[in-house]
Amino acid sequence: MQSPAQPRTLARHLADHVGDQVRLAGWVHRRRRLAALTFLVVRDRSGLAQVVVRDEDVRRQLDGLGEESTIEVRGTVTSADQAPGGVEVIDAVIEELGAPAQTPVVALWRPGLDATLPILLDHAATTWRHPRRQAVWQLAAASMRGFRDTLHRAHYTEIATPKVVAAATESGASVFELDWFGRPAYLAQSPQFYKQTMVGVFERVFDVGPVFRAEPHGTARHLAQYTSLDAELGFVHDHRDVLAALRDCLAGMLEAIGSDAEQAVELLGTRVPEVPAQIPTIHFREALRLVGAPDDEPDLAPEHERALGGWALAEHGSDFLAVEGYPAAKRAFYTHPQPDDPRWTNSFDLLFRGLELVSGGQRLHRYDDYIRALELRGESLAPYETYLDVFRRGIPPHGGFAVGLERWTAQLVGAANIREVTLFPRDLHRLTP
Amino acid sequence: MQSPAQPRTLARHLADHVGDQVRLAGWVHRRRRLAALTFLVVRDRSGLAQVVVRDEDVRRQLDGLGEESTIEVRGTVTSADQAPGGVEVIDAVIEELGAPAQTPVVALWRPGLDATLPILLDHAATTWRHPRRQAVWQLAAASMRGFRDTLHRAHYTEIATPKVVAAATESGASVFELDWFGRPAYLAQSPQFYKQTMVGVFERVFDVGPVFRAEPHGTARHLAQYTSLDAELGFVHDHRDVLAALRDCLAGMLEAIGSDAEQAVELLGTRVPEVPAQIPTIHFREALRLVGAPDDEPDLAPEHERALGGWALAEHGSDFLAVEGYPAAKRAFYTHPQPDDPRWTNSFDLLFRGLELVSGGQRLHRYDDYIRALELRGESLAPYETYLDVFRRGIPPHGGFAVGLERWTAQLVGAANIREVTLFPRDLHRLTP
Incomplete structure (x- = not known):
């Protein structure tokens, strides 16, 4: 770049510089060669800028600069009612910042993105550049910020937890094994143990990071690595305190989307939900009754969840519904029973538009209760030794919850497959890019 | 807990409630039984509260409640000049929230924490409760927040990157191998490839997350998993733009420490550095000359770094010093050469008080340059295929940098071993807790 002295102007700010000589930098988003001029659209992180080129030398230069090539443009900003944003750049001089880019596999300049999922994923480095894809990720990024900011305001402490562990804490079935200096070790399926431990230190903690599930099936809603937004809080009365904390997180995530990603919401036409001051909550028994399922069903099927989502919208005008009291047999051993009837638990699932988005609840906090719970399940205590000791x-x-970032984003934008909203998904078949 | 109706009062807010009946909740931090009364100190996330118990039944109850038991205390706040914070709680009724805790391996109520490193780490669940340990982590947590907030304000986009990859991007030697559905895969040593790729999308990106190095040696400054604060930015002129971004991050991290962790700084007596508006920068050649090393030394030894740290403080009054221009042979293949002399590179290390804290620099951005760089090193192109394609x-x-969170915190508080500032360290020998 010739002269770093001249500050760069972003596409979005061009309108503030009518009459000025500016320096743009970005990607060749689109070229259109007409008889007497070439329209060049430059894309930068802020949006698109139109450049009108009449000089024959510069037009020939542009002919050799394929879409996605990176360039600098020096020119003069002028008003142009017909141009996007009401301004365009004229009398442009163009400097190439690298070699011309190869032609993208999909036309990034088209408003829609017409590509199969394998194309999207195999060529992620390019396809994420499409404004609609960028917008999707901006919702995800804003959600992470909103989650953390909400908890920071509520005096939670961020923690960083080990991702390699000596024993599986959740279920042993779907765990990745690795070679740890000659010893077997496992990728962490969740920070569950560590966040409970750190409640003993800071009372309220959160952790945003990768978790790993060796799911051997390739469904549209499972990934082998996903981003878990985890929180855990102490000195609760029961799981309703946990649900209230989750409610505030969701509200904070949506607030951050509103402030960071307004353009993205508009471009995608995303229907941003309202989070009720109190999320409508029904007991699992009642949920079964509502969907007409037998009262000894141990879990909710996807079609039940969809029906309940419809019910919550119709009955409470809410995109969110909490189902509490799940049967003990279907929850992790650390789940706190419902005090008045231990067939049920102080746990909940949160449905968002009829899809399970979050699992949470109150946990056991007494050592003896853990021993009893594991014995009742006929599980060996040995792999849990370190974990159990903490409760002495x-x-x-205490209790807590975990929001799957990708599942949240997918449901928010109505993506058919969770892989569409994951930067570089990992699954049974996919280990690159 | 009997009545959730009465709101909880935190220890730190007791002074606002003189004359009131309050509900405290926390840990038995210390008990002192005198002839006519028992002093109870309750610890919660905000600090310590003194409770004076004269009732014989309650005193007997306390005799059975070892330090670290969790309790609720209902009592009346009264002024007491001799008590910490000028208030204490009297006429207390105590409710146990769990079974009495086992006696901690270290006395958490003593101002100092006199324990060997193995004790600290083996009993992390308890030892992190010591106020000095808590304070150390609060500096780390605030630093993460400050890093992210600084970059968010500068319009960086947060990304989430795969931690399992098909090929090692840095050096093949120190990489963990795992079984990915029957195929070999590796834990990511850095998000380097992904952040460079995403510069192609968002221009400016950051990622805070775990990275993995199979370091087979147990030094005081290496971990097998650490938290990497990664940033990468596009449309730079050279590495000096990258260094300026790093400078702002460090300033933001220290600002967050000032606002989130003031008490922690005070308790630890941490000397919080000033970040100069421009970090003093010298060329690698000049650094060798300053420390009296031969001019063909390829790297700086730890004692050289210490000497340079002393020089920066004496000469520039700065705890930070950037050394730029490292020899190409000692930097990763993706490092951009110094345009006027390719023996050197557009890279830098940042020394903080004489210790290398950050590596960063400008990267290659042209495909052909990557091919040439790998060929020059005699490296096969095959494992880098996906990576290299991005540059077409x-x-x-562009350029970027990575700050090791644990190394930063350790140097900030003057810890002798990086494990002291890591919640649950992982290394050659340590896979639990």
């Missing part, structure tokens, strides 16, 4: 050290009544 | 797709001139 003074852990208050 | 239009990647602007």
